[in-house]
Amino acid sequence: MLLKDLQNIFHKELDAVYGKEEVDSFFFLCTEHYLNLPRFQLSLEPEFTLNKSETGIFFKVLEDLNQQKPIQYILGETEFYGLPFKVNENVLIPRPETEELVDLIIKYHSEQSEESQLRILDIGTGSGCIAISLAKNLPSAEVYALDVSEDALKIAKQNADLNNVSINFIETDILKISNDSFFWKDITLQQKRLVFDIIVSNPPYVRNLEKQEIKPNVLDNEPHLALFVEDDNPLLFYKEITNFAIDNLKPKGELYFEINQYLGHETKALLVNANFENMELLKDLNGNDRMLKGRKKSKMKSISVFCGSSEGNDNEIITEAYLLGNTLAKENITLVYGAAKIGIMGKVAQGVIDNSGKTIGVIPVFLKTKEIVHAELTELITTNNMHDRKVVMYERSDGFIIIPGGFGTMDEFFEITTWGQLGLHTKPIGILNTNGYYDALINQCKVMVERGFLKQENFDAVVVDTTIEGLLEKMNNYIPLPTPKWLNKEGL
Numbered sequence: 001m002l003l004k005d006l007q008n009i010f011h012k013e014l015d016a017v018y019g020k021e022e023v024d025s026f027f028f029l030c031t032e033h034y035l036n037l038p039r040f041q042l043s044l045e046p047e048f049t050l051n052k053s054e055t056g057i058f059f060k061v062l063e064d065l066n067q068q069k070p071i072q073y074i075l076g077e078t079e080f081y082g083l084p085f086k087v088n089e090n091v092l093i094p095r096p097e098t099e100e101l102v103d104l105i106i107k108y109h110s111e112q113s114e115e116s117q118l119r120i121l122d123i124g125t126g127s128g129c130i131a132i133s134l135a136k137n138l139p140s141a142e143v144y145a146l147d148v149s150e151d152a153l154k155i156a157k158q159n160a161d162l163n164n165v166s167i168n169f170i171e172t173d174i175l176k177i178s179n180d181s182f183f184w185k186d187i188t189l190q191q192k193r194l195v196f197d198i199i200v201s202n203p204p205y206v207r208n209l210e211k212q213e214i215k216p217n218v219l220d221n222e223p224h225l226a227l228f229v230e231d232d233n234p235l236l237f238y239k240e241i242t243n244f245a246i247d248n249l250k251p252k253g254e255l256y257f258e259i260n261q262y263l264g265h266e267t268k269a270l271l272v273n274a275n276f277e278n279m280e281l282l283k284d285l286n287g288n289d290r291m292l293k294g295r296k297k298s299k300m301k302s303i304s305v306f307c308g309s310s311e312g313n314d315n316e317i318i319t320e321a322y323l324l325g326n327t328l329a330k331e332n333i334t335l336v337y338g339a340a341k342i343g344i345m346g347k348v349a350q351g352v353i354d355n356s357g358k359t360i361g362v363i364p365v366f367l368k369t370k371e372i373v374h375a376e377l378t379e380l381i382t383t384n385n386m387h388d389r390k391v392v393m394y395e396r397s398d399g400f401i402i403i404p405g406g407f408g409t410m411d412e413f414f415e416i417t418t419w420g421q422l423g424l425h426t427k428p429i430g431i432l433n434t435n436g437y438y439d440a441l442i443n444q445c446k447v448m449v450e451r452g453f454l455k456q457e458n459f460d461a462v463v464v465d466t467t468i469e470g471l472l473e474k475m476n477n478y479i480p481l482p483t484p485k486w487l488n489k490e491g492l
Contacts, residue, residue, distance in 0.1 A: 001055045002047060002048070002049055003050055004042060006027075006055065009062070010062060011023055013062055014065055014066065017066075017068070026071050035054065061074055068215075068216050069217065069221055070217050073087060073093070073221060076088060080094040080129045080133060081133040081136075083133060083163050085128070085162070086127070086158050086162065087155065089223065090151035090152050090154075091152045091155050091223065091226070092126050092222055092226045094129040096285070097258060098130065098202055099133075100285065100290065101202065101256060101258050101290075101291050104256065104293070105256055106133075106134065106138060109141075110138065117141065117142055118142070118197045119141070119144070119194070119196045119198075120135075120138075120198040120199075120200065121143075121144045121146065121200070122144070122200050122201065123199065123201040124204075124226070127155055127159055128155070128156030128157075128160060129159070130145075131167050132160055143166075143167050144169075144170060145167050145168070146169075146170040146172060147169075148173040149223075149225065150171055152223075156169060174237065174240055174241060195249065195479050196249055196250065197249075197253050199244070199245045199249055199255050200255075201241050203257075205237070205238075206260065207228070207229060207230075207231045207234045207260070208228060208230065214227075235267060238257060238259075238267050241255075246274055249296045250296070251477050251478075252295055252477075253295070253296045254293060255276065255293070255294050255295075256291070256292070256293050257291065257292040257293075259289065259290060259291065259292050261288035261289050261290060265289075267292055268281050268292055271292070276296060278293075278294065278295040300472075301332075301334060302336055302396060303335065303336065303398065303400065304337065304393045304396070304397040304401070305335060305336070305348050306402045306412040306413055307343070307345050307348065307402070307403040307404060307409055308345065308405030308406050308409055309338070309342055309344075309345060309405075310342075310344070311343055312344065316434060316435045317344065317437060320403070320432070320434045320435075320468070321345075321347040321348045321404075322348070322350060323351060323468060324348055325354075326351045326354070327468045327469070327472070328348075328351075328352055329351070329352045329356060329357025330357075331472070333357075334357070334360060334378075334396075335349060335357065335358070336360045336362065336396045337359070337360075337361060337362070338361065339372075339373050339374060339377065339380060340372045340374060348403070353376050358379075359376075359379070360377070361373060361374060362389050363382060363383070363389065364382070364385055368382055381396075390412065394416065394425065394427075398427060399427050399428040399478075400427065400430070401430050401432055403432045403434065404434060416429060417458075420480075421458045421461075426480030428480075430463045430465070430475045431462060431463070431464045431471075433464055433466050438464070445459050
């Protein structure tokens with residue numbers, strides 16, 4: 001049979017359904033796929049003839065197209081961001097809108113240096129089109145891809161091999177991860193202390209009420225699991241992924257979504273309420289709200305400062321304590337401390353108060369009677385005992401700073417550090433080592449590591465700096481250790 005006659009049959013059967021241009025596109029995709037024949041070849045060889053077997057293949061394609069089966073599923077392949085991808089009924093066919101999302105990420109991060117390697121997580125990877133395109137175009141990135149479907153991941157792994165990129169695939173349900181914090185941590189990969197620079201997702205977002213807008217070839221063939229959400233909870237996946245991102249993005253890490261064009265502002269509100277910043281709601285080439293980008297805030301809002309109730313005899317330490325208070329106020333960080341007006345702690349508090357900052361004093365009732373409480377505190381909390389005082393200070397703080405003090409300061413430092421080592425909290429702990437005050441303590445910790453009584457990773461989890469600005473930057477960029485596996489299993 002002449003190829004040009006077969007082309008005429010395609011138009012006769014399909015033009016009414018798809019239109020002449022799309023039918024031509026289907027036909028030439030088939031000639032390239034099945035015959036390895038480029039489009040222009042038919043013009044050069046108008047008498048090109050197919051054998052019986054080849055003709056049968058084309059008539060089978062014609063039958064499938066008449067039933068509105070997507071051409072990508074018929075051929076078992078498609079192109080996305082200039083790369084080849086295998087597809088079948090277990091994965092969505094990649095869309096041009098998703099190419100725009102990938103392009104957005106690449107443009108923002110293409111100049112990332114190899115020394116500061118990006119770690120990227122694609123949630124709901126499907127065919128792997130997002131993860132693989134990012135890995136191909138950001139070659140220094142370490143890319144992870146997650147999906148609930150085993151069948152989808154089989155295709156994604158084939159596509160990674162096809163495009164010669166390395167992807168770390170994870171089979172799990174993002175909804176289970178969010179509802180059970182231990183679920184993600186029990187995944188072996190989390191034991192590597194995984195946090196991400198970028199989390200990206202194109203989750204299910206089409207409401208059932210919008211099915212009438214979906215073409216039959218999509219509705220009848222593509223996986224509904226990856227397409228649809230209930231009308232009464234259309235942002236389910238966005239909520240869960242945002243919550244996940246809060247805990248698993250690095251400070252200043254970025255969250256990217258492809259979104260439902262009708263729910264752009266509602267989706268953006270999720271990120272606003274989760275304290276993301278630098279939000280951008282972006283339109284696709286058709287003028288529809290389609291992409292959302294946000295950055296995780298890195299700034300701590302409150303810090304407990306553990307320090308002495310005496311001033312000591314080092315003027316540099318006294319001055320630095322006051323400057324720490326100044327800096328906390330200027331950075332709009334609330335000071336949580338022992339409530340006293342005396343000693344080094346009084347200097348820190350006064351530095352905050354003199355710069356119109358907020359102070360929360362926490363003191364056990366038996367000390368309150370000693371007339372040592374600062375009179376200008378924003379808030380005063382009284383506890384029954386010293387232990388309750390530590391608990392309240394922990395609960396009201398996003399991090400902890402240790403500056404010079406005596407036994408009481410050491411007690412507070414070692415207890416809050418031990419809580420962190422046990423996985424009871426993931427808040428940053430910093431030592432402001434003014435004038436070498438804590439050199440001996442740091443050296444003793446090194447001895448503990450050398451003698452096998454302290455793990456290096458637990459020692460490294462305490463950040464140290466000689467400057468206030470340097471310490472706050474390190475704390476804001478702190479990456480917590482994973483919760484100890486044995487603690488998860490105990491359910492503590």
